Amino acid sequence: MAIKDRKADHIRICKSERVAPGYCYWDDIRLIHNALPELDIDDIDMRCDLFGKKLEFPLIVTAITGGFPGAKKINGNIAEACAELGIGMGVGSERAGVMGTSEESYSVIKDYDVPLVIGNIGAVQLIPQKSGRMYDDDMIEKAIELVGADILAIHLNPLQEMIQPEGDRNFAGCRDAIRELARKGPVMVKETGAGISKEVIDRLKGIGIQGIDIAGMGGTSFSAVEFYRALETEDNLMTNLGDTFFDWGIPAPVSLSHCKDSGLPVIASGGILDGIHVAASISMGATAAGIANVILKEATESADAVKEKLTIIREEIRTAMLLTGSQNLKQLSKARHVVLGETKEWMDQI
Numbered sequence: 627m628a629i630k631d632r633k634a635d636h637i638r639i640c641k642s643e644r645v646a647p648g649y650c651y652w653d654d655i656r657l658i659h660n661a662l663p664e665l666d667i668d669d670i671d672m673r674c675d676l677f678g679k680k681l682e683f684p685l686i687v688t689a690i691t692g693g694f695p696g697a698k699k700i701n702g703n704i705a706e707a708c709a710e711l712g713i714g715m716g717v718g719s720e721r722a723g724v725m726g727t728s729e730e731s732y733s734v735i736k737d738y739d740v741p742l743v744i745g746n747i748g749a750v751q752l753i754p755q756k757s758g759r760m761y762d763d764d765m766i767e768k769a770i771e772l773v774g775a776d777i778l779a780i781h782l783n784p785l786q787e788m789i790q791p792e793g794d795r796n797f798a799g800c801r802d803a804i805r806e807l808a809r810k811g812p813v814m815v816k817e818t819g820a821g822i823s824k825e826v827i828d829r830l831k832g833i834g835i836q837g838i839d840i841a842g843m844g845g846t847s848f849s850a851v852e853f854y855r856a857l858e859t860e861d862n863l864m865t866n867l868g869d870t871f872f873d874w875g876i877p878a879p880v881s882l883s884h885c886k887d888s889g890l891p892v893i894a895s896g897g898i899l900d901g902i903h904v905a906a907s908i909s910m911g912a913t914a915a916g917i918a919n920v921i922l923k924e925a926t927e928s929a930d931a932v933k934e935k936l937t938i939i940r941e942e943i944r945t946a947m948l949l950t951g952s953q954n955l956k957q958l959s960k961a962r963h964v965v966l967g968e969t970k971e972w973m974d975q976i
């Protein structure tokens with residue numbers, strides 16, 4: 627199946643099907659209410675530094691799409707909204723654009739003044755694959771130029787590669803390849819919905835990467851997405867694998883608790899749905915939070931719809947800051963919280 631069909635499938639399926647596990651792990655993190663905040667709401671400062679860029683509030687729209695004609699509108703809508711509200715954004719895997727397919731669906735982002743632009747390539751495509759899909763230096767350069775990337779996200783997606791019929795499945799040598807790339811320019815590493823464990827963050831520290839996006843379990847599951855694709859193509863093996871691994875992964879807050887002391891800026895993502903979740907993630911040690919699916923419907927509609935959704939999240943963050951007596955993000959990072967439910971069980975045992 628052609629890449630452009632796959633990309634369009636992902637958007638269609640994520641919009642129309644339930645692609646997240648039923649449990650909301652971020653709801654298990656409860657900030658402690660402060661009835662006497664002694665703050666003027668107008669004095670609350672939500673600004674955040676991430677990868678040397680200034681964001682108006684601690685949020686990025688993480689990698690979603692690119693590489694088919696419909697993606698231009700989506701990335702354009704996200705870019706316009708992020709530029710206006712002063713937050714960062716990523717694009718989806720740039721492989722298609724680098725190969726010359728729908729380049730404008732990525733480069734449209736350069737029409738807007740987005741404060742932090744994150745490019746995107748797959749770790750598996752830094753090493754030889756049976757498919758022959760491998761980036762060389764020129765292609766990586768093109769991925770950076772195509773979107774004017776401030777930093778390149780290298781995504782780790784072994785779950786997805788195992789479940790999608792056209793997946794690349796040689797994972798041996800990814801860490802060395804990432805280290806090699808990190809010598810040449812600014813890179814970060816992101817998961818795509820199954821989270822980063824303590825062991826993995828230990829292996830990623832000290833190889834020159836500049837940050838990490840945990841993209842933990844609890845939000846978009848690529849196993850689920852590929853399950854629906856496999857159902858449609860009557861691929862029995864992949865339907866079964868996708869179903870079985872539907873909620874595979876490390877819950878996002880658990881992953882965050884393991885990555886927060888890595889010394890790297892950490893983006894908390896995977897199932898973030900609102901501003902309380904963002905505030906909770908900051909109180910747990912994240913530098914900023916990331917969202918993808920929760921903005922997807924709006925991104926297919928208009929830039930105004932994206933702006934409205936992001937504005938709601940921004941005001942929810944502001945409200946959570948007031949209600950925890952946090953004037954700035956440093957204070958929010960010290961706001962007390964409790965951990966409940968399944969998330970606590972995970973943390974107690976992992």
Ligand SMILES: Cc1cc2nc3c(=O)[nH]c(=O)nc-3n(C[C@H](O)[C@H](O)[C@H](O)COP(=O)(O)O)c2cc1C
Binds near residue numbers: 717718842897898
């Ligand atoms: C439709 C869709 C396409 C995605 N494509 C990519 C991609 O190309 N590269 C990548 O690194 N992550 C990709 N992601 C993963 C997101 O960046 C994010 O890590 C993940 O969806 C978890 O966030 P969420 O629960 O808020 O959706 C995609 C997510 C969605 C919903």
